[in-house]
Amino acid sequence: MKVTVNRRITFNAAHRLNNPAWDEETNKRIFGLCNNPNYHGHNYVLIVKVTGDIDRETGYVIDLKILKDIVDQSVTDRFDHRNLNLDVTEFKNLNPTAENIAVVVWNILREKLDSKFDLSIVLYETERNFVEFSGK
Ligand code: NI
Numbered sequence: 001m002k003v004t005v006n007r008r009i010t011f012n013a014a015h016r017l018n019n020p021a022w023d024e025e026t027n028k029r030i031f032g033l034c035n036n037p038n039y040h041g042h043n044y045v046l047i048v049k050v051t052g053d054i055d056r057e058t059g060y061v062i063d064l065k066i067l068k069d070i071v072d073q074s075v076t077d078r079f080d081h082r083n084l085n086l087d088v089t090e091f092k093n094l095n096p097t098a099e100n101i102a103v104v105v106w107n108i109l110r111e112k113l114d115s116k117f118d119l120s121i122v123l124y125e126t127e128r129n130f131v132e133f134s135g136k
Contacts, residue, residue: 098123118134
């Protein structure tokens with residue numbers, strides 16, 4: 001009997017989408033406003049989904065307090081009010097698109113969570129645009 005426990009967090013961060021292998025015109029054409037040289041911000045919404053069996057003794061899949069602390073320390077504290085391109089090492093050579101942010105967050109949290117859990121990440125970049133990554 002698998003149940004999915006969700007933790008929703010928000011963080012504000014700046015980024016710039018740019019492919020250094022392309023010229024300026026191509027970057028502008030492909031990334032539009034997101035290529036703005038002086039960066040721009042998003043109010044990201046991150047949903048961390050942890051799926052597992054209900055523990056017989058606690059009745060929990062995972063204690064949400066523990067999940068909260070893991071997400072706060074390893075994601076929110078590192079991403080919130082940062083410039084993703086400049087401040088977060090994972091994006092030094094990786095375009096900080098919603099897709100890549102979701103994969104980076106998944107990899108960070110996968111290491112912190114017991115392997116008995118399935119993990120999926122949903123990341124909203126805007127109210128209407130969001131991506132999901134489940135490790136495959
Ligand atoms: Ni953007």
